[in-house]
Amino acid sequence: MSHTTQTHPPARTARPARGGGTTRPLPLLVKVLGLGIVAALAVLVTPPLIAQQRWGFLGVFWGVVALLAAVYATKRAVPAKYLVPGVLFLSLLVVYPILMTFQLSTTNYGDGTRTPKEVTISRIIASAAFQGDNARRFTLEVGTTGTVDTGPYTFFLVDQASGDAYAGTEDGLEPLPTDATVTDGRVTDVPGYTMLTKQQINRLSQSGGPLAGFTVPTGESSVITAQGFQAVELTSPLVYDQATDSFTDTRTGDVYTPQRVGDRSYFTDANGARLSSQSWGESIGLDNYKRIFTDATISKNFLGIFAWTVLFAVASVGLSFLLGLVLAVTLNDARMRGQKLYRSILLLPYAIPGFISLMVWSSFYNTDFGLFNELLGTHVNWLGSTALARIAVILTNLWMGFPYMFLVCTGALQAVPSELKEAASIDGASGFTQFRKVTFPLVLVAVAPLLVASFAFNFNNFNAIQLLTEGGPFSASDPTAGGTDILISFTYRLAFGTSAQQIGFASAISVILFILTGVLAAIQFRGTRVLEDVN
Amino acid sequence: MSTSARPSVAAPTSTPTRAPVGGPPLRRDPNDVRPHGARWWREIGWRHVVGVVAIVYALVPVLYVLSASFNPIGSVSSTSLIPTDFSFTHYESLFTNPNRPYARWYLNTILVAAVVVTAQVFFSAMAAYAFSRFRFRGRRGGLLTLLLIQMFPQFLAVVALFQLFSEVGKVVPALGLDTLLGYIVLLMGGSLGQVWLIKGFFDSVPKELDEAAKIDGAGHAQVYFQIILPLVRPILAVTGLLAFVSVIGEFLLASIFLRQTAVKTLAVGMYTVLDGDRSNNLGWFAAAAVLASIPVVALFQYLQKYIVGGITAGAVKG
Structure with a gap:
């Protein structure tokens, strides 16, 4: 090659810049700008993070800044310059959430245990509290360092008798920050806080809202709670003792200790009477996993769904491969006219965005006006029975998947050396024998890794289920597990469905999905021998 | 830089280039005379029959949607495969109903896809360059770890992601749930999704090219941006298209993260409308589906021969 002997540097470089080229103006500008923007963002989010004591987030933000500076402001670690951005995103948004899923799966987190x-203890105290004779009364304003709708919230209180001003959170009462403004006995402005309007307070205080049940503990058995746009200090007959982790009712002397029922704990007395129906989030070890395999209803659901998940993936891959292969073999004849046209049209189902195809197909199955009932002149609720719905799901997935298999098989067929086929013909093999003994094994070897990948994809093919049947049909007795649910759609419903959310339990099923996916990955690794080929 | 030394970037795509996706069949025997009559039917004709049946199977749903989108009567009971009447009512309704801001959803989708795909291709190509051209400690381990992590779809951690972003939203509202920015950042988790694919193509670019440039005084960044990247441009286009398709089809995370009308993407927005009233919204949905599909289908047809290479190298469409 002639240019290897060229000795003068390219015109655009001022001088050879071998170790990273930071001396040239454009890359330098890009680096400075990039680092500057990242650092500016970190500076911007620092005050709210400190205000809300989010030390974890703070550490992550500045850790990222430090890492980027270390990698891009120096000339060392050249490979890292190319790897860091992607690796950062991958670690923070894939690896960390995976670890967090493991952690969540050992908790009972969900509706009622948030x-x-x-x-919970201060809420129990508050719910039993009453207003004493000399109770302090306060004017109330609410502020937030976050968003109006999600908080975290702070009560800004001015004692109506003494005029003392406080800032109260669910952690306790503190003196008002000195830079706050108090006008006419009300806290009107606190730097760093967004003050809520009366309408917002009203809305957020409604039952189920984030301000409902908001209390500021002021002592062992006294809390400040909102009463309209005022706040009042209440004293409670209940005393919580940290050392024994128990409540004592000072009126009756009854003692309540935490007792676990299922995955959540309640303060319960010796006779089994609950002090309150409120529970709390806590670690419950491996109980979620035990529940999957020991609770009769759940384990029946789980095993049924698992079996269908496997069947669904096998059928989807198997049938679309079969159809794709038959079409590829049929249309891969050099003497045929219009091959290009056939391929272009058969590519269509693959090219149309999957979510659209799925929604279109879901309307085909409609009882009243679906295409199937129209063509067949029937009035069948195709998605109404489990068996029919499952067939419908597989049929749809066949349509979605066969073009891919057709393309892949066509490619593999054309890679089969024609000498092999000729040799087989000379040996007297008929067309079909030749296909069965020579062509098919070669095609299968070529596409096997893709079949496994496709299986793994369908194993977690949420869209195919959610957009077609939403997991249904459901039996009247059990709204959590539907007839066509696969594991991922089941998890989705447990965590985000309309009935009580079971975040911890859903995480446990996610972890099992991780493990199953890992097994599939291992099979795929073996099949492709990719581990040996890394160079 | 001499362009005559341009390497065969299509090397890993040898399958598709050999595939007679277009152009004349390659292995035709010059002495072979096309058969006629009964022999033609026995050897060739039946293939056309199968092909036509397959085309009908592939096209019926497509024609149904096209027909429904032009059929002025909104409910489906009147929809047949061949439209009896013809109008653009449904297409107009896409842009007139403020409760279903189709144009907004379309733009949202394009925005999300553009940012995420650009980032994914860019970061993947960068990492692929490091893995292809540098030798450093932990390289093999890093490649294998990447492959392993890639096996687990990001959405399997959906519960944790939801918790994470609702926490982030409390501190930085612009990145929280119900924001496009938050959703974009979320999908950035797939930034290294195409490393293996792209590395395969980088490996096929001769190293002599880099060395020559380095002798000429180019730094590693110049080699990357001015030599390697331009050579693999078609591959990056296909990688981008495959990433694009999976981003616009992303439904699970979007349905949880984007709940307010204004921030929805096409996938969740169209689903909300269709699910709301399946009998009366079909015309609207059909028109929406046609407009959403046209650009993707056009790109697929345009990049057809590269796509076959891309998918056989391991990418699976979502």
Whole structure:
């Protein structure tokens, strides 16, 4: 090659810049700008993070800044310059959430257990509290360092008798920050906080809203709670003792200790009477996993869904491969006219965005006006029975998947050396024998890794289920597990469905999905021998 | 830089280039005379029969949607495969109903896809360059780890992701749930999704090219941006298209993260409308589906021969 002997540097470089080229103006500008923007963003989010004591987030933000500076502001670690951005995203948004899923799966987190134990305790105290004779009364304003709808919230209180001003959170009461403004006995402005309007407070305080049940603990058995746009200090007959982790009712002397029922704990007395129906989030070890395999209903659901998930993936891959292969063999004849046209049209189902195809097919199955009932002149609720719905799902997935298999098989067929086929013909093999003994094994070897990948994809093919049947049909007795649910759609419903959310339990099923996916990955690794080929 | 030394970037795509996707069949025997009459039917004709049946199977749903989109009567009971009447009512309704801001959803989708795909291809190509051209400690381990992590779809951690972003949203509202920015950042988790594919193509670019440039005084960044990247441009286009298709089809995370009308993508937006009233919204949905599909289908047809190479190298469409 002639240019290897060229000795003068390219015109655009001022001088050879071998170790990273930071001396040239454009890359330098890009680097400085990039680092500057990242650092500016980190500076921007620092005050709210400190205000909300989010030390974890703070550490991550500045850790990223430090890492980027270390990699891009120096000339060392050249490979890292190319790897860091992607690896950062991957670690923070894939690896960390995976680890977090493991952690969540050992908790009972979900509807009814969202509050930490301390908050539940102060809420129990508050719910039994009454207004004493000398109770302090306060004017109330609410502020937030986050968003109006999600908080975290702070009560800004001015004692109506003494005029003392406080800032109260669910952690306790503190003096008002000195830079806050108090006008006419009300806190009107606090730097760093967004003050809520009366309408917002009203809306957020409604039952189920984030301000409902908000209390500021002020002592062992006293809390401040909102009463309209005022706040009042209440004292409670209940006393919580940290050392024994128990409540004592000072009126009756009854003692309540936490007792676990299922995956959540309640304060319960010796006779089994609950002090309150409020529970809290806590670690429950491997109980979620035990529940999957020991709870009769759940384990029946789980095993049924698992079996269908496998069947669905096998049938989807198997049938679309079969159809794709038959079409590829049929249309891969050099003497045929219009091959290009056939391929272009058969590519269509693959080219149309999957979510659209799925929604279109879901309307085909409609009882009243679906295409199938129209063509057949019937009035069948195709998605109404489990068996029919499953067939419908597989049929749809066949349409979605066969063009891919057709393309892949065509490619593999054309890679089969024609000498092999000729040799087989000379040996007297008929067309079909030749296909069965020579062509098919070669095609299968070529596409096997793709079949496994396709199986793994369908194993977690959420869209195919959700957009067609939403997991249904459901039996009247059990709204959590539907007839066509695969594991991922089942998990989705447990965590985000309309009935009580079971975040911890859903995480446990996610972890099992991770493990199953890992097994598939291992099979795929073996099949493709990719581990040996890394160079 | 001499362009005559351009390497065969199509090397790994040898399958598709050999595939007679277009152009004349390659292995035709010059002495072979096309058969006629009964022999033609026995050897060739039946293939056309199968092909036509397959085409009908592939096209019926497509024609149904096209027909429904032009049929002025909104409910499906009147929809047949061949439209009896013809109008653009449904297409107009896409842009007139403020409760279903189709144009907004379309733009949202394009925005998300553009940012995420650009980032994914860019970061993947960068990492692929490092893995292809540098030798450093942990390289093999890194490649294998990447392959392993890639096996687990990001959405399997959906529960944790939801928790994470609702927490982030409390501190930085612009990145929280119900924001396009948050959703974009979320999908950035797939930034290294195409490393293996792209590395395969980088490996096929001769190293002599880099070495020559380095002797000429080019730094590693110049080699990357001015030599390697331009050579693999078609591959990056296909990688981008495959990533694009999977981003616009992303439904699971979008349905949880994008709940407010204004921030929805086409996938969740169209689903909300269709699911709301399946009998009366079909015309709207059909028109929406046609407009959403046309650009993707056009790109697929345009890049057809590269796509076959891309998918056989391991990418699976979502």
